[in-house]
Ligand SMILES: Nc1ncnc2c1ncn2[C@@H]1O[C@H](COP(=O)(O)OP(=O)(O)OP(=O)(O)O)[C@@H](O)[C@H]1O
């Protein structure tokens with residue numbers, strides 16, 4: 086059992102790195118894409134322009150397509166991209182690329198829907214305060230939507246944790262890889278158990294912190 | 307700029323009341339209160355000055371014409387009511403006046419701005435919006451901000467330095483009687499307090515016009531009266547021009563000087579409140595007065 090625990094350190098580090106990096110990247114890029122999707126479809130922003138409606142339809146198609154790929158296939162398809170960005174298509178760093186690619190459209194939808202849920206009367210009030218669109222977006226809409234955004238980010242991280250279990254396929258390591266290669270293939274039930282329990286604890290931790298943050302934001306209102 | 311002289315007001319009222327109202331013919335753009343100012347920019351108009359002028363505003367949603375060449379002149383310092391049945395187009399009209407929506411045809415003029423304000427864009431549009439405050443039935447406060455931060459938002463947007471913002475926010479909270487509520491999250495205010503914060507927020511940039519779409523409809527009778535009295539006092543103190551869309555008889559009776567009755571996209575009757583209450587001519591005005599008796 087002690088040996089099983091000592092095997093844990095490196096894969097745990099790899100999983101945490103994969104989750105942290107891909108959450109950060111998808112948080113920024115997916116957040117931006119989500120803001121664009123919202124602006125393209127909202128009448129108060131670009132939604133009234135015919136060009137915007139067309140661009141929104143294209144973006145919707147692209148995002149739905151990206152989201153409908155099984156992750157394992159997506160991972161193989163973005164291999165060239167990993168090579169381009171991190172210089173290699175194998176290893177933990179390379180595994181961050183497909184994770185981010187999978188999370189960007191996911192998070193973009195979450196951001197889009199969180200922003201769309203803000204009451205249109207609140208947007209009217211912000212407009213009549215003579216604020217620019219950018220200011221309304223960043224000083225009003227994002228703060229108003231913050232609890233939903235935090236819940237959405239929590240959900241994204243938990244999905245990423247699930248996807249990261251497949252990173253072993255491209256040599257990315259991580260807890261899932263530990264469970265499969267040691268636990269399953271070498272019949273080490275104790276290693277399997279340790280890996281799976283650690284994943285469960287991580288999920289609980291992420292969910293607990295996310296819920297707590299969202300709740301504390303709501304409690305101050 | 308900041309006082310409404312009584313003589314001027316009397317003149318304003320005379321202007322709006324005479325000549326006697328006649329129902330507009332189809333295609334006739336001459337409205338009684340608009341007649342004096344036809345085709346003259348507001349800034350060039352003679353005494354008494356018009357603060358807000360709507361000129362032949364039309365608006366349709368699909369094939370449904372909601373506003374059909376509506377014209378309206380609101381003299382400076384006046385509290386003007388707009389009444390009419392549900393679906394008559396009151397909200398549509400006041401949102402156009404408040405630069406929240408655009409008319410299909412027609413023009414909006416504010417005192418002191420030489421161009422039709424609904425055509426402005428960019429920075430000029432923002433400047434025009436600073437001349438008009440808007441308050442809503444559902445208050446529309448920012449839940450992510452405290453009372454004070456709500457009031458600060460239009461000042462932040464106008465680029466004020468933060469020290470000045472703090473002072474102005476306190477001044478506005480005093481003005482609406484909420485001096486001790488600056489740090490209260492906006493969702494933890496009562497309905498009346500919320501509307502007071504919304505009024506303070508609408509007035510932050512020293513607008514000359516305040517527009518209200520059913521601002522007291524969600525409040526109980528006593529709170530309604532106190533908010534109405536606040537609006538009247540602010541008009542007296544600041545020389546505001548106020549337009550109140552309402553279905554509440556109480557609002558018209560308590561604070562409006564003049565009133566327009568709108569029905570099926572047109573103004574069917576217009577004049578001093580005292581005159582319309584005494585001698586309603588249109589069916590819409592009669593219906594409104596009759597309903598009001600049960601309030
Ligand atoms: N965005 C919109 N799209 C389509 N139709 C609309 C829109 N806004 C308003 N309408 C229609 O225009 C008409 C006038 O609506 P408006 O909200 O101006 O009425 P109102 O006089 O304010 O009514 P109420 O007293 O119920 O608030 C209604 O028939 C309404 O259904």
Ligand SMILES: [Mg+2]
Pocket residue numbers: 396397398
């Ligand atoms: Mg309405």
